[in-house]
Amino acid sequence: MRRFYQKTPLSLAEAREKLTPRITGEDPTLAHIASVDGRPIGYVQSYLIMDTPSYAQEIGVRDGIGMDYFIGEPALIGRGLGRAMLATYLREILFPSFPGENRCIVCYELANLASRRVLEAVGFLFDREVMEGGVPSGLMILGRPA
Numbered sequence: 001m002r003r004f005y006q007k008t009p010l011s012l013a014e015a016r017e018k019l020t021p022r023i024t025g026e027d028p029t030l031a032h033i034a035s036v037d038g039r040p041i042g043y044v045q046s047y048l049i050m051d052t053p054s055y056a057q058e059i060g061v062r063d064g065i066g067m068d069y070f071i072g073e074p075a076l077i078g079r080g081l082g083r084a085m086l087a088t089y090l091r092e093i094l095f096p097s098f099p100g101e102n103r104c105i106v107c108y109e110l111a112n113l114a115s116r117r118v119l120e121a122v123g124f125l126f127d128r129e130v131m132e133g134g135v136p137s138g139l140m141i142l143g144r145p146a
Ligand SMILES: CC(C)(COP(=O)(O)OP(=O)(O)OC[C@H]1O[C@@H](n2cnc3c(N)ncnc32)[C@H](O)[C@@H]1OP(=O)(O)O)[C@@H](O)C(=O)NCCC(=O)NCCS
Pocket: 001, 002, 004, 005, 068, 069, 070, 071, 072, 076, 077, 078, 079, 080, 081, 082, 083, 084, 107, 108, 109, 112, 113, 114, 115, 117, 118, 121
């Protein structure tokens, strides 16, 4: 996971400082834990891309919902859980939570084949290559389901 998400490890105190406002609602980013039989295995967050204007400008979009995700247990990667987690999240949380937006936009590092595949598996289409944080990335788009 470290290769493609939160590349610099956070201490527990730093994680608290970053994530607590997402739980209290001070930070409008929606943050959810995915669990299997009550055991936490993954994380997904979503937000309005325009809430981070520097990111919006960098990837050249002016609308849409951003989404970030990971499966946090190395032994559980590549077993279909990412696909199940994202399909459920998009349907039950992301699109219903942002009724004014019509698409979800995700940038993945071009080297991150698992992310590209899981996005395609839940319906995203490749739009174009962009540079994000100096890294060649792919911009994937999923329209709001009818
Ligand atoms: C990206 C991630 C969430 C995918 O979840 P996952 O549970 O590993 O993926 P799944 O097992 O559901 O597989 C989904 C698809 O990706 C494919 N896939 C999975 N790992 C792959 C890999 N390393 N290389 C190529 N394809 C891969 C699967 O074959 C499957 O394709 P299919 O639907 O055509 O059969 C997970 O790998 C992860 O947490 N990675 C680290 C964090 C990260 O990269 N986050 C995203 C940043 S943009």
